[in-house]
Amino acid sequence: MTELKRTLIETYLPVDEISKEAKKEKTGRAPTFEMHFWWTRKPLITARAAVLGSMLPADFDSQEFKKLLGLEHVKTTGKRAHNYDIHAERLEQLKLDYKKVWCKAPTIVDPFAGGGSIPFEAMRVGVDAVANDYNPLAHLIQRATIEYPMKYGKKLLNDVKDGLEWIFLETKNEMEQYYPQHDGKDVSAYIWAWSVKCPKCGLDTPLVGQWWLFKKADKNNAKKVDDNIFINPTVENQKILLEIKTGDCLIEGTCSDATGKCLNPDCGVTISRESMMYQADELPGAFQSWKDYRDYLIESSPMEEAHRERLKKRFSKQPEVDSIHRQQCRQVLLCDYENNLPVNTQAMKKEELRAKWWNVL
Numbered sequence: 001m002t003e004l005k006r007t008l009i010e011t012y013l014p015v016d017e018i019s020k021e022a023k024k025e026k027t028g029r030a031p032t033f034e035m036h037f038w039w040t041r042k043p044l045i046t047a048r049a050a051v052l053g054s055m056l057p058a059d060f061d062s063q064e065f066k067k068l069l070g071l072e073h074v075k076t077t078g079k080r081a082h083n084y085d086i087h088a089e090r091l092e093q094l095k096l097d098y099k100k101v102w103c104k105a106p107t108i109v110d111p112f113a114g115g116g117s118i119p120f121e122a123m124r125v126g127v128d129a130v131a132n133d134y135n136p137l138a139h140l141i142q143r144a145t146i147e148y149p150m151k152y153g154k155k156l157l158n159d160v161k162d163g164l165e166w167i168f169l170e171t172k173n174e175m176e177q178y179y180p181q182h183d184g185k186d187v188s189a190y191i192w193a194w195s196v197k198c199p200k201c202g203l204d205t206p207l208v209g210q211w212w213l214f215k216k217a218d219k220n221n222a223k224k225v226d227d228n229i230f231i232n233p234t235v236e237n238q239k240i241l242l243e244i245k246t247g248d249c250l251i252e253g254t255c256s257d258a259t260g261k262c263l264n265p266d267c268g269v270t271i272s273r274e275s276m277m278y279q280a281d282e283l284p285g286a287f288q289s290w291k292d293y294r295d296y297l298i299e300s301s302p303m304e305e306a307h308r309e310r311l312k313k314r315f316s317k318q319p320e321v322d323s324i325h326r327q328q329c330r331q332v333l334l335c336d337y338e339n340n341l342p343v344n345t346q347a348m349k350k351e352e353l354r355a356k357w358w359n360v361l
């Protein structure tokens with residue numbers, strides 16, 4: 001019977017150093033993390049440590065192990081460990097080390113691979129990987145992170161860029177009417193607030209806890225207080241005017257302890273929780289189904305007839321959100337890549353490109 005040899009992870013693991021670097025990696029974000037959000041995705045350095053540590057023999061040099069994890073790279077370059085690529089020649093030597101324990105180059109199997117950190121690092125340290133997850137989104141993330149870049153190379157990058165540009169332009173076309181420019185300039189942020197009608201004077205009062213936009217110092221720090229920025233609301237002829245001011249904000253918010261306060265200084269009535277709840281029942285959130293909500297949204301939003309018709313058509317094509325089937329997700333998202341159809345989007349005219357992406361949706 002073959003005796004199993006001990007692996008490095010059974011005798012040595014620089015947990016403190018890996019842990020510190022993992023914390024930094026989570027804040028700095030490795031590129032794979034930007035692909036798509038995934039819950040509990042593990043840092044690449046911990047995945048590499050687990051994979052390498054499980055393949056190398058127990059007597060492997062500990063300093064060399066740290067170097068392979070990228071910890072030396074951090075010290076010499078100030079960059080994150082996950083940026084460290086092991087050179088191809090070194091990978092070939094490492095495969096001989098793996099064989100000392102495993103007889104032949106091992107294959108890493110991750111049956112619960114989630115965002116794919118483990119199979120991704122397995123491939124980076126020169127071994128085959130098999131990844132699985134019962135969640136179709138995780139499955140897609142894994143393929144898009146690990147398989148497609150290898151299979152399609154730079155073409156994939158260009159197609160994704162084109163696709164994203166298309167989504168950006170379509171969204172801009174549809175949405176810019178709701179986010180108009182201000183004094184001919186783009187607005188960097190809109191601030192939204194629920195509002196309730198004052199039961200006494202009828203003013204639509206926004207419900208905000210406070211009016212601060214930026215608060216660097218409190219009033220005791222006289223030097224810095226001018227840096228503070230806040231919204232100054234005033235009411236004229238039952239219309240609310242909002243002005244941005246600097247300095248100390250003495251205006252109270254309009255809601256606390258589940259009650260509201262009318263902004264009109266001539267009224268100032270307290271709006272009860274019951275009154276707010278009654279009005280909330282009239283809001284879209286109270287709809288029973290997504291279909292009721294979207295019909296309400298289309299009928300009640302101020303928009304041109306043509307745009308209304310287009311939205312109706314678009315919504316009618318969409319299945320109910322909850323019932324999007326895995327197969328449909330795959331059809332939509334994998335389209336040409338799945339069949340390996342060469343589509344040269346670079347050479348396509350803008351209209352053709354639009355049509356292609358519309359079909360995908």
Ligand SMILES: C[S@@+](CC[C@H](N)C(=O)[O-])C[C@H]1O[C@@H](n2cnc3c(N)ncnc32)[C@H](O)[C@@H]1O
Pocket residue numbers: 038039040041042043111112113114115116117118132133134135138
């Ligand atoms: C903690 S996450 C894995 C995180 C992963 N190591 C990473 O770095 O992203 C656990 C994963 O197991 C998957 N999972 C749970 N039960 C499963 C099952 N019975 N079969 C396949 N996958 C499963 C979940 O969908 C989830 O993506």
Ligand SMILES: [Zn+2]
Pocket residue numbers: 198199200201202203262263264267268269
């Ligand atoms: Zn009022």
